[in-house]
Amino acid sequence: MSLLSSFFSNFFSMQSKSVRDNQLRQDSRENAFSLQYSNKKEQFVLKVSMFAALFLAIFGISFGMSIQSMAVIFDGFVALLSVGLGFLSVLSSRYIYKEDDDVFQYGYVRFEPMVNLFKSLVLVFVCIYAFINALHSIINGGYEVEFEAGAVYSFFAFLFSSxxxxxxxxxxxxxxxxxxxVDNTEWKIDSVLYFAALLAFTLSYIANFFEYDMSFITPYIDPVLLALLSLFLCVSPLRIACENLKDLMMIAPPELDERITKIMQNLSTEFGFSDYDTHLAKSGRFYMLEVNILTQKNFKPKSVQExxxxxxxxxxxxxxxxYNIWLRVSFTADPKWL
Structure with missing residues (x-):
């Protein structure tokens, strides 16, 4: 009777293990497919953004040359800069999930925060440059805006960027x-700046219909709007730069640090661990977590599977x-290995 019971117990245990292994393999395949789809979709979106910036650059430079406007030509060259930044994003996305090799033995996860930090700092520089130019124009009495050609360019550029x-x-x-x-933040800055230019053209045009002479105000409309909006728009890329700088400095995310602490407290109570130590870092979308567990001397695991x-x-x-976490869990009975 005991032999029969043992047979059925082992049989159902093997069946359960087989089902569990099959489920793990299926989950692994689904995760791999989802990861591959998301990564390809990400690269596609980044390429669309890059080629859109190239189109805007060509449009701006050619339109500026046709109306002989240095401001519009300069705007086209700024858009051309976005093409180079977009190429960095596409390249980074392609390497993010690439397996480690002899050179990059921890993989290419650091590429993402490095690229994002660089791009966000460039956007901060563009905002600061726009603010300084606007401030210089205000001090020097402002400038008149040409309604017709400038308004047409700003309108189409605003629609495209939006x-x-x-x-x-x-x-x-x-x-x-x-x-x-980061690309989205870049297009937001472009959209708002083009809208500000369009608003300046509109206000300058409306000012001509007032009963009183408003000519002394119109030269200041565009630079004042540009100064205010450039300061406002500087906040988003500055926040992104700080977040990615934290990733490069390997600062542990507080929320995840609290979560792993609670997890380890519960496991220590359940299994009677003497102590534990955790090391956590974030790099872009990836997390690196090391957990060292100090077991009691009388702790005797049934098998390695435990x-x-x-x-x-x-x-x-x-x-x-x-696929977004590098997890290492080690067990020791000697406190010096924590």
Whole structure:
């Protein structure tokens, strides 16, 4: 009877293990497919943004040369700068999930915060440059804006930038991509600045219909709007720069640090661990977590699978996709290895 019971117990145990292994393999395949789809979609969106910036640059330079406007030509060259920055994003997205090699033995995860930091600092520089130019114009008495040609260019550039802003915003949220988020911030800055120029043209045009002479105000409309908006727009890229600088400095995210502390406290109570130590860092969309567990001397695991079971519980409790985390869990009975 005991032999029969043992047989059925082993049989159902093997069946359960087989089902569990199949489920893990299926989840792994689904995660790999989801990751591949998201990464390809991210690269596609970044390429659309890059080529859109190229189109805007060509349009701005050619239109500026046709109306002989240095301001519009300069704007086209600024858009050309965005093309180079966009290429960096596409290149970074292509290498993010590339496996480690002999040179980059921890993978290419650092590329994302480096690119995002560089791009956001360039956007901050553009905002500061626009503010300084606007301030210089105000001090020197402002300037008159040519309504017809300038308004046409600003109108079409504003519509184009707004469409790209909305497009990148959708996929930045859907794919949770910081690379697309930076591009989205760039298109937001462009949209607002073009809208400000269009508003300045409109206000200058309306001022001509007032009963009183408003000619002394119109030269200041555009530079004042530009100064105010450039300061306002500087906030977003500055925030992105700070976030990515934290990633490069390997500063632990507070929320995740609190979460892993609670997880380890619960596991220590359940398994009777003497102590534990954690090391956490974030790099772009990737997390690197090291957990060292100090076991009691009388702790006797049934098998190596029990260690793996604890690792699985930590990974699931973190609620981070396995392809976005580098998790290392070690066990020791000697406090010096913590």
């Amino acid at each position: 469409v790209l802003f909305a497009y990148t915003l959708v996929f930045a949220r859907r794919l949770r991509s910081d690379l697309i988020k 260690f793996d079971h604890i690792r699985e519980r930590i990974e699931k409790a973190l609620e981070i996709p396995s």
